[in-house]
Amino acid sequence: MSKEILTTKDLHLYYGDKEALKGINLNFDAKGITALIGPSGCGKSTYLRTLNRMNDLIPNVTITGTIKFKGQDLYAPSADTVQIRKEIGMVFQQPNPFPFSIYDNVIYGLRIAGEKDKEKLDAVVEKSLRQAAVWDEVKDHLHESALALSGGQQQRVCIARVLAVSPEIILLDEPTSALDPVSSSQIETTLLNLRHDYTIITVTHNLQQASRIADRTAFFMNGELVEVDQTKNIFMNPAEKQTEDYISGRFG
Amino acid sequence: MINPKTQNKIAIGTLYGVAGLVVLILMALLGYILISGLPQLSWHFLTAPAKAFLKGGGVGIQLYNSFYLLILAMLISFPIALGAAIYLYEYAKDNWVTTTIRTAIEILSSLPSVVVGLFGFLFFVVKLNLGFSILSGAFALTFFNLPLLTRSIEDSLRTIDTTQREGGLALGLSRWETVTRVILPAAVPSILTGVILSAGRVFGEAAALIYTAGQSAPALDFTDWNPFNISSPLNPMRPAETLAVHIWKINSEGIMPDAKAISSGSSAVLVLAILLFNFAARYLGKRLYKRLTSA
Ligand SMILES: Nc1ncnc2c1ncn2[C@@H]1O[C@H](COP(=O)(O)OP(=O)(O)OP(=O)(O)O)[C@@H](O)[C@H]1O
Ligand SMILES: [Mg+2]
Numbered sequence: 238m239s240k241e242i243l244t245t246k247d248l249h250l251y252y253g254d255k256e257a258l259k260g261i262n263l264n265f266d267a268k269g270i271t272a273l274i275g276p277s278g279c280g281k282s283t284y285l286r287t288l289n290r291m292n293d294l295i296p297n298v299t300i301t302g303t304i305k306f307k308g309q310d311l312y313a314p315s316a317d318t319v320q321i322r323k324e325i326g327m328v329f330q331q332p333n334p335f336p337f338s339i340y341d342n343v344i345y346g347l348r349i350a351g352e353k354d355k356e357k358l359d360a361v362v363e364k365s366l367r368q369a370a371v372w373d374e375v376k377d378h379l380h381e382s383a384l385a386l387s388g389g390q391q392q393r394v395c396i397a398r399v400l401a402v403s404p405e406i407i408l409l410d411e412p413t414s415a416l417d418p419v420s421s422s423q424i425e426t427t428l429l430n431l432r433h434d435y436t437i438i439t440v441t442h443n444l445q446q447a448s449r450i451a452d453r454t455a456f457f458m459n460g461e462l463v464e465v466d467q468t469k470n471i472f473m474n475p476a477e478k479q480t481e482d483y484i485s486g487r488f489g
Numbered sequence: 490m491i492n493p494k495t496q497n498k499i500a501i502g503t504l505y506g507v508a509g510l511v512v513l514i515l516m517a518l519l520g521y522i523l524i525s526g527l528p529q530l531s532w533h534f535l536t537a538p539a540k541a542f543l544k545g546g547g548v549g550i551q552l553y554n555s556f557y558l559l560i561l562a563m564l565i566s567f568p569i570a571l572g573a574a575i576y577l578y579e580y581a582k583d584n585w586v587t588t589t590i591r592t593a594i595e596i597l598s599s600l601p602s603v604v605v606g607l608f609g610f611l612f613f614v615v616k617l618n619l620g621f622s623i624l625s626g627a628f629a630l631t632f633f634n635l636p637l638l639t640r641s642i643e644d645s646l647r648t649i650d651t652t653q654r655e656g657g658l659a660l661g662l663s664r665w666e667t668v669t670r671v672i673l674p675a676a677v678p679s680i681l682t683g684v685i686l687s688a689g690r691v692f693g694e695a696a697a698l699i700y701t702a703g704q705s706a707p708a709l710d711f712t713d714w715n716p717f718n719i720s721s722p723l724n725p726m727r728p729a730e731t732l733a734v735h736i737w738k739i740n741s742e743g744i745m746p747d748a749k750a751i752s753s754g755s756s757a758v759l760v761l762a763i764l765l766f767n768f769a770a771r772y773l774g775k776r777l778y779k780r781l782t783s784a
Pocket of ligand 1: 252257276278279280281282283284
């Protein structure tokens with residue numbers, strides 16, 4: 238049995254008749270961090286959002302090709318998007334906590350799923366916030382509004398919120414680009430702690446960040462996957478000229 | 490050339506001036522109504538029935554009618570408006586159907602209330618044979634209120650960022666769960682403001698009611714709560730002059746000797762009721778928001 242958890246084969250995506258993804262073949266092993274890099278507008282977010290079907294929300298999107306999560310076709314007519322998104326969670330560029338208390342933010346998914354046991358919920362809140370490395374900062378005001386936190390803390394609460402529904406894969410779209418350097422490095426630490434237990438796919442414009450945290454890095458350009466390899470190889474010894482140009486800052 | 494700084498100062502000065510003027514006009518208006526009206530108020534005035542020819546009548550029945558109509562109209566229009574707004578904003582695709590619905594709502598919301606009143610008269614009172622009744626009035630108010638309320642709720646939904654919707658969906662909530670458990674609670678304070686504003690308009694509305702709820706206020710027996718009895722306050726089929734209609738009526742054809750005093754008193758009551766309603770609803774909104782958003 239292969240340990241590939243997520244596979245994309247010949248994935249094309251069109252916004253209207255504009256082709257934004259031009260046949261992506263990219264697979265992910267279970268666990269570890271993969272960084273998606275590439276110049277602005279190359280389709281990183283678009284690709285990431287196909288993985289938990291967030292593009293369904295945009296009108297006039299056409300998708301061809303196959304994406305399989307543990308062998309199951311995500312775009313099969315019988316696929317349950319709600320279930321998919323429970324297993325493949327997502328964190329966005331702009332921290333988007335709900336306007337509720339920190340506690341409620343974290344357990345919202347579970348509570349709506351019908352979990353009532355207070356002890357269990359308390360335990361999940363603590364565990365998730367610890368995993369997201371924000372517990373110590375918020376543990377004394379769990380019942381205050383999450384909107385009162387700093388951007389970096391909000392983002393980690395958002396990560397905890399995703400962890401609380403115990404997904405297998407976590408997608409992050411530039412999770413630190415709206416944050417200051419200190420908060421960014423805290424998020425990086427958080428992700429490094431999570432990489433043993435989750436499959437993490439993160440988009441970043443910050444090449445240093447990719448080199449610091451990612452096990453693997455995929456380089457996108459103009460809607461195509463140029464190259465994917467161990468991060469070390471991408472940065473030290475890329476196979477493609479385009480990758481080298483991008484890494485060395487010659488464009489993008 | 491004036492330099493940008495001076496320009497800025499002039500602009501700000503003008504804006505303050507205009508804002509100040511508006512506040513001043515408002516204060517003057519409120520002050521006038523309250524100063525001339527408050528001295529008329531007494532427990533007797535607020536509870537006694539009106540008198541047609543003698544002095545010393547009150548507005549008890551009109552006041553009650555106003556509230557009853559308001560509540561009925563809100564009970565009918567709020568669920569419809571909420572459903573319509575959720576459908577339009579959260580579910581409907583942008584196509585000609587929704588554009589048509591939106592345009593229809595725009596047109597409806599700009600109809601003068603007299604027109605709504607006359608339509609209500611022809612349709613509910615005459616055609617459906619409901620007569621001059623609370624029910625006719627409530628339907629007319631619903632017509633008057635529905636477009637405004639739908640638009641204001643839709644606007645409230647619009648103020649909630651798309652990132653909130655994405656956040657909900659990305660957590661594995663269904664569309665419906667996202668709307669009801671994330672978006673609506675977040676929009677409650679704003680929706681409530683819209684409801685308050687429209688309630689104020691409905692409460693003070695006269696033109697739409699003159700020919701629907703009628704201009705008479707038969708005596709009510711406040712010990713009889715069987716809605717099928719003709720003198721029961723709950724009976725929806727009785728004619729029901731409201732406070733606003735009463736003010737209009739006294740001023741156009743009132744022949745009681747203390748018409749002026751009663752009209753001032755009624756106006757003060759109307760204004761006070763709307764203010765009171767405002768504060769109560771705001772308080773309620775905060776409470777509701779807390780309840781919806783915490784454990
Ligand atoms: N909703 C949309 N409708 C139409 N075109 C879109 C839409 N979203 C993105 N695009 C286009 O698809 C292409 C890929 O966009 P995408 O957002 O995936 O790029 P990206 O790599 O994430 O860029 P960035 O680094 O700036 O976030 C761009 O050319 C963009 O203009
Ligand atoms: Mg992007």
